[in-house]
Amino acid sequence: MTTQHFTGDQVSQWVAGEKPAELAAHLEVCGACSAHVTRFETVLAGFHDGIHDATASVRIPAFEPPSAAWQFAPRWALAGAVAAFVVAVPFYRGADQPRPVPVPSPVVVAEVSDAQLLEQINAQLARHVPGPLEPLESLSYSPLEELTKGQNQ
Amino acid sequence: MESATPARPADWVASAMDRASELTNFDAVVAEYWPRVYRFALVSLRDKSAAESLAQDCFLRAWKSRDKFRGDASVSTWLMQIAVNLIRDGIRNRRLQFWRRTTQASLEDLTANELLADGRSSPEKSAAARQQLASVWTATASLPERQRTVFLLRFVEEMDLLEIAAAMGLSEGTVKVHLFRALNAVRERVGMGKGAVK
Structure with a gap:
């Protein structure tokens, strides 16, 4: 150890603060290693001092912690959202269900006589087109009818 | 530097309680440790506004989690741990590209001369000292993230290896390698x- 110069790791070890006795013994007798290590330590010390000098007059801003209300705001928002969801669920389920069709009461049904019911059925059967299409029948275009009109004229 | 760990468990508990009680006066904590964190x-981000x-x-973050601080480490080490994590997350987070930009090996953002221009001793500083600062400043810019962090904590903040290990969540051996x-x-x-x- 005392005859060989420091390796790169030994220089780093010494500069990093690990200073075993064998390295110290070598530095006492080796001018080259001693000068090298001292120079490197000076460079690092200059870096340290330069950074500290440059930031010595840093302004320390006033720290204002967030208010308690603001700190708990996310929790209150979450609680409100959960409450709104719980309240809204029954309405949502009610809207999803089909509404019951009003059933005529037995009293009303009894008032419709058999004769009237038979008459309604006959009227339905007598139609040319289904009831819902009847308004369209008057609007429909018939080429045959147009042709016969032209021949008659 | 962090004080040595007390030998007796009772002393350790008392020391931890002292550390935890330090946070009760948070304004004093900010006043004492702001310069160090900044x-x-x-030096990590090379951008004054980002810093x-x-x-x-x-x-x-420290204020929000002050109730969880048990005093296992010093307040200083705890704050540096938060800062290290914020810097690491900021560098890795794609949404904060400006932090990534400032940590690349480029001196376009903050040069050593600009840094020294704000210093109290810039006129008196010798050219050699300025040159030393500039050369190390340039050298650290191109170090990998962990190596740079370890280097800065050791040679700017004067933390020992155990404190650096605690702040970075690494083993002492890994810190030594970096x-x-x-x-x-x-x-x-x-x-x-x-x-x-x-």
Whole structure:
């Protein structure tokens, strides 16, 4: 150890603060290693001092912690959202269900006589087109009818 | 530097309680540790506004989690741990590209001369000292993230290896490996040669 110069790791070890006795013994007798290590330590010390000098007059801003209300705001928002969801669920389920069709009461049904019911059925059967299409029948275009009109004229 | 760990468990508990009680006066904590957190953020990010934002964020997080602080480490180490995590997350977070930009090996953002221009001793500083600062400043810019963090915590903030390990969540051995590699790289880049002394 005392005859060989420091390796790169030994220089780093010494500069990093690990200073075993064998390295110290070598530095006492080796001018080259001693000068090298001292120079490197000076460079690092200059870096340290330069950074500290440059930031010595840093302004320390006033720290204002967030208010308690603001700190708990996310929790209150979450609680409100959960409450709104719980309240809204029954309405949502009610809207999803089909509404019951009003059933005529037995009293009303009894008032419709058999004769009237038979008459309604006959009227339905007598139609040319289904009831819902009847308004369209008057609007429909018939080429045959147009042709016969032209021949008659 | 952090004080030595007390020998007796009772002393350790008392010491931890002292550390935890330090947070009761948070304004004093900010006043005492703001320069350190800001300085570390500045040399890590190389951007003054980003460093100030990070320091604000660091103390805000510390304030929010002050009830969880048990005093296992010193307040200083705890704050540096928060700062290290914020810097690491900021560098890795794609949404904060400006932090990534400022940590690349480029001196376009904040040069050593600009840094010294704000210093109290810039006129008196010798040219040699300025040159030393500039050379190490340039050398650290191109170090890998962990090596740079370990180097800055050791040689700017004067933290020992155990404190650095606690702040970075690494083992002491891993910290030592990163520090040695960083020192080898810096030594080479400041023109002091590579490997063994010649």
